[in-house]
Amino acid sequence: MREPADLIVRPGAILTMVDDSVLYDGMIAVKDGRIAYVGDRQAGEELYEGDRVIDDSQAVVLPGFVDTHTHLGAHFFGTMIDEENVITAVYDLWFPMEFAWDHETMHAASCLGIWDALRSGVTTVANDQYYPQATAEAVDALGMRALVSYEINEFSAPMPVRYDPASRKYSISFDRRRAEEGLAENIALIETWQGHPRVTPCLGPHAPDLLSGEMLQRIAGESEKYDVKMLMHIAQSQAEVEQVRKRGAEGSIHYLDSLGILSRRLQGAHMVWLDDAEIALAAASGMGMSWTPTIMMACQSYARIDDILNSGLRVGFGTDCFSMDVLEEFRYAIYSANFVRGLKSGFRLRAYDLIRMATIGGAICLGLDDSIGTVETGKLADLVVVNLDDAQVIPNTNYFETLVYRAKARNITHTIVGGEVVYADGHLCTADEAELLERGRRLATDWVGRSKDLLAQAGTLGRIQPHFELPELVSDGGPAVGPK
Ligand SMILES: [Zn+2]
Numbered sequence: 001m002r003e004p005a006d007l008i009v010r011p012g013a014i015l016t017m018v019d020d021s022v023l024y025d026g027m028i029a030v031k032d033g034r035i036a037y038v039g040d041r042q043a044g045e046e047l048y049e050g051d052r053v054i055d056d057s058q059a060v061v062l063p064g065f066v067d068t069h070t071h072l073g074a075h076f077f078g079t080m081i082d083e084e085n086v087i088t089a090v091y092d093l094w095f096p097m098e099f100a101w102d103h104e105t106m107h108a109a110s111c112l113g114i115w116d117a118l119r120s121g122v123t124t125v126a127n128d129q130y131y132p133q134a135t136a137e138a139v140d141a142l143g144m145r146a147l148v149s150y151e152i153n154e155f156s157a158p159m160p161v162r163y164d165p166a167s168r169k170y171s172i173s174f175d176r177r178r179a180e181e182g183l184a185e186n187i188a189l190i191e192t193w194q195g196h197p198r199v200t201p202c203l204g205p206h207a208p209d210l211l212s213g214e215m216l217q218r219i220a221g222e223s224e225k226y227d228v229k230m231l232m233h234i235a236q237s238q239a240e241v242e243q244v245r246k247r248g249a250e251g252s253i254h255y256l257d258s259l260g261i262l263s264r265r266l267q268g269a270h271m272v273w274l275d276d277a278e279i280a281l282a283a284a285s286g287m288g289m290s291w292t293p294t295i296m297m298a299c300q301s302y303a304r305i306d307d308i309l310n311s312g313l314r315v316g317f318g319t320d321c322f323s324m325d326v327l328e329e330f331r332y333a334i335y336s337a338n339f340v341r342g343l344k345s346g347f348r349l350r351a352y353d354l355i356r357m358a359t360i361g362g363a364i365c366l367g368l369d370d371s372i373g374t375v376e377t378g379k380l381a382d383l384v385v386v387n388l389d390d391a392q393v394i395p396n397t398n399y400f401e402t403l404v405y406r407a408k409a410r411n412i413t414h415t416i417v418g419g420e421v422v423y424a425d426g427h428l429c430t431a432d433e434a435e436l437l438e439r440g441r442r443l444a445t446d447w448v449g450r451s452k453d454l455l456a457q458a459g460t461l462g463r464i465q466p467h468f469e470l471p472e473l474v475s476d477g478g479p480a481v482g483p484k
Contacts, residue, residue, distance in 0.1 A: 014026070066368075070320055072125065105137060120412065122326055132148045142430045145417055206233060461471055
């Protein structure tokens with residue numbers, strides 16, 4: 001008597017990511033959202049049967065990608081970046097324009113980001129941003145898995161950070177009330193979503209320079225109390241290091257160490273500007289790091305990924321908001337690492353190591369490695385099916401290298417989260433795509449309209465082409481617009 005399975009997958013090969021072996025002609029049986037069986041196909045077929053079968057001898061199955069650092073709604077900003085403002089966009093556009101967000105805009109933007117991630121094989125993201133309730137609702141509705149936090153800032157709202165690209169410095173003033181409100185909102189998020197099967201709430205202290213030491217310690221105390229992760233941008237710019245030096249620390253990790261904040265609960269993104277002692281401190285603390293090579297190259301900087309990997313620091317992969325497409329990002333990552341760091345030290349990043357970073361490596365960073373990150377019996381069925389019967393991937397002589405160097409998101413046929421097929425054959429299974437597009441376009445236009453003054457101040461307004469049909473600025477009754 002064979003046991004019924006909810007879903008059976010019969011691909012040409014399975015990369016379990018337990019190690020670098022390939023399981024040829026295997027089978028996966030999914031039951032109640034979990035992997036009930038993975039292994040030899042013949043033995044599997046004697047154990048399990050089911051009506052729902054993905055049968056593709058040209059496909060490879062691997063664990064869904066884990067994107068350890070992104071902002072699902074923030075690609076709205078990505079389309080406004082140009083060659084003049086890659087570095088200053090965050091300070092001159094992003095921070096002020098964030099004040100013109102609202103719940104509905106963030107929900108619409110998050111839905112588009114999730115769609116883009118799911119079709120790229122990403123099943124889990126770690127996300128910090130404003131309106132996290134909206135993002136959590138979107139994650140819930142579209143069937144993804146995510147760590148979600150509120151991005152807590154202490155810099156003053158009416159007078160945001162102004163960045164001077166010539167000196168790479170900025171000035172900042174703090175408003176404790178703003179950070180207190182942010183923390184309260186973040187705790188409300190935790191209390192609302194704790195225990196949800198796919199949405200894991202956590203804390204989002206933005207960065208060491210954007211919060212005072214007292215607030216950073218308060219937030220660390222709450223992360224211990226609620227037993228949740230902290231997602232933080234760390235050592236992301238020289239300007240940040242400049243700020244922590246003013247507080248008497250040699251660097252951002254030194255500063256967080258002096259505050260007693262380095263721990264397994266901390267997940268740091270970027271971590272570019274680190275000295276040797278900071279790499280060792282971070283590794284010894286058990287904290288995780290999100291390696292985000294593309295956005296850092298856009299900021300003309302690069303993490304010491306070779307030294308970091310050698311130190312034993314836990315590293316996951318992150319796309320930040322530039323792209324949700326992990327396969328596309330793999331190319332930037334592997335070519336840049338082998339060029340930038342390879343030139344310095346002879347370092348070579350292997351395709352397997354990169355895929356590991358983007359699966360089980362990320363799961364370890366986010367504290368989810370007991371439930372996701374590998375294809376193993378008992379784990380949640382977060383899987384991606386990649387069909388390699390395409391012009392640019394023949395001949396497929398090595399699955400790991402083919403995926404990293406050649407495969408594209410269009411080769412992904414199925415994305416499965418907790419046993420549910422959420423994306424199949426080019427379409428989202430969990431939402432009406434036309435509706436997501438229409439709502440995204442409409443709300444993005446409204447939002448850019450609300451930010452018109454800011455765009456004019458930043459000298460970017462003239463670059464928005466007439467087809468965009470920017471509405472007239474609504475000055476009364478609408479949401480607050482940036483700095484006043
Ligand atoms: Zn970020």
